[in-house]
Amino acid sequence: MLRYIIKRLIYMVITLLATVVFLFTLMEFVPGDPALVVLGEGATEENIVAIHKELKLDDPYIVRLTRYIGNLIQGDMGNSYKTRQPIAPALFARLPLTMTIAVWGIIVGTIIGLIAGVVSAVKQYSLFDRILTFISLFGASAPSFWLAMLFVLIFTLKLGWLPATGSYTLKHWILPVATIGLQASATITRMTRSSMLEVIRQDYVRTARAKGQTQFKVVISHGLRNAFIPILTVICTRINGYLGGTVLVESVFAIPGLGNYVLDGVKTMDTPVVLSGVVFICFMCTIVTFLTDMAYAFIDPRIKSTYGFGVKRARKRAGLVAKATEGGNV
């Protein structure tokens, strides 16, 4: 298992490093002079030269890249061109909000998606299955900002039950989480259904039934567990997507998340904000991917056996069986 973790950690570092180099290089091609961003409308030639000197913008590419990576390793993400303040505190201030939307959205989406997907697969072609298929198609195809505005219209302006914007109390979170949750549940429902349909036709499920196990145990223990790998992949992909991609939902509900911060950086050509913001989101994504890889190892016996997790126990068990068989036929 340790070998597996180390291998994943090495992949994580390589991915991050490649991302930093790629993004830094990409930002080199973005047209525009950062000095103009700093100085605004009243920029003069004299001031532009001074800003170039201050920000060391005239240094060669490789020098700036090395300096950026060096600073990043020390936790320094640089300063915003626009505000001239450190970027890291601004990112960390926004992280909990994005995490709240992403995590709770995915929890809600997973709960709904798993239940609906399993029931839909078990009751294939029933009325329930068809209704769920329709709802999940609607959820997957409806744009998030439209769903968000629809919720605001109904639950804020018409019914007056929930606040329209903000992130201060549990009530404030209901609509943003419901928007993300509904969207996530659609994909998870589809994936759970198709994955379960594949699994419940397998021989081992039939064997379990033949052994007289309850329907619940057959479906959950033998069916869902084996169908869970692709579902987990979808969940992981969704979380990664939501870490930086809930911009529209954040805008409608006025939640200052990571996505909006980076988007503002793009609009104002604040290169360090864009660069560090995207690197930070990538870092979060690699952590989520790493955790997912760990979860695979617990769920998928093939990964366990490949990396020796639980091998000792298997060998011990094999030894006992061999001893038992020494005395006669099995």
Add this chain to the structure above:
Amino acid sequence: MKKFVSLSLALTMLLSLITFGLAGCGGSTGTSGGTEATAPAGGGETQQSGFSFDTGDPDTLKVIQNFDPEVFQPGNNDEQGYNRIVRQIYETLFMMTPEGEVTPWLATGYTWETPTRMVITLRDDVKFSDGSDFTAEDVAWTINYAKEIALPNSHYNVITDAEVVDPYTVALNLKEPCMTLAAHLCNSQCTIGSKKAFEEGKGDWMSASVVGTGPYKLVKYNPGDMVQLTANEHYWRQGEPKVKNIDMRIVKSNESAATEAKTLNYDIVIGANTREFAAIDAIDGVHMNEHMCANTTYLLLNTAKAPMDNIKVREAFARAVNVAATVKLTYGDFGQPASALVAPNILGRNEATYQKYYGAGHDVETAKKLLAEAGFPNGVDLEITVESTDTQRCDMAEAIQAQVAAAGINLKVNKMESAPMREYLGRGNHQICIYGFTSLTMEADGFLAQLQPGSAALARIGYDNQNFFKKYSEGAATEDITARGKIWEECCEMLMQDYTMIPVWHKALGAAVRDNVEGFYWATDYEQVYYQFISK
């Protein structure tokens, strides 16, 4: 089975813990990592409470703003939205009255020792929010520091340096005469910070160095989310601010701001979608406060870029555009279709001159004729650049695209993000663009000053008329306001005569204000709101 369920539960709990753990870090209810202003030495207690939801609280004004300041440094940003927040903490030497007159504020007056040396006397009863005295040292430091680190403040461009004459007198040395400098210094970009707080706080413009003479002081800032202010107990004006606390929410989406205005959860909402104004106004308990400001939206014609370098093409374009229909379509009855080069009540405005050049209005046949004379009998391809996030200007560009097609002008709409667009225009790569200028000194000078050699704004019209520059300098050096007004009129006429720009819309400002709120008004010069005069 057990393992699977345990793993799922464990993962869920772990994620929940991470989320709530992070959310709890900042000690606020929802947003963490925010800045709590440090209690100023000798100052009062800092407010620790979260965001208030009680609109009935007479001690707290609940406001929605559409700008995230990100930092609280005097003059850090030239956006009106930024200064609308930061101006509550820091103040200017002079202030513009609602009638557009310059009145001393932190200053008591000024004299011109020479045409390039302004001597300003300061009030001796002003204290910063940390209890320290406001002196000439702070004024000189603020201006010199802004110039040293090249803050984006064009009002200081004419100033060479500031020097302390005595503790309550400061002198500003200028590169060239600028008789409207006092009006420039009214601008909320020209607020004064505390030198002592800067040095002691090591330039921490999020907390420790945020010390001003303004009616309010910073209590808490959650990036992108909210700003909490409370009354400065050392404030020099008796009886102000009238409301002790301000809770400002930052809502950038104008649709969401309009929704909040309709919920009646806020006392003042700035930044609501103009298309929702009528709907908001129809709701009991809230009304729209609308006011004309000093800003005009223009179609800027780049005289240095072919084929716009041909005056006949520019004039043809002016004839092909239907200004009144464009404004009606884009803004409805909000604001006014342009009737002069600068907005109403601005010194240097002359409607007769406007009529002379643009009075003929929308005339497709003349436009076609002019194009033919310019060598384009079969029409011409042009491009208009507009900021993609400004939906109303995008609508305006599309309306104009349809109008000019009748005259044989094939207009391509080029939508760009704000910053890349600024650079694109600054380099003079465009043919036509939509842009607004504010006459923030309440004289045409506030707008003409931006069109001087070396400026990014001048590149937008590619204008190189030496007579225009000389005339402007003459106006800037003229002390007599009547004579100066005449010169500004002449400068405006030059711009119109050469068809460098087509004024389209005189901008209005709007805010949704609860009926129980009194004292709210829009300061015309730089779209400013002074919360210290507001009561509820």
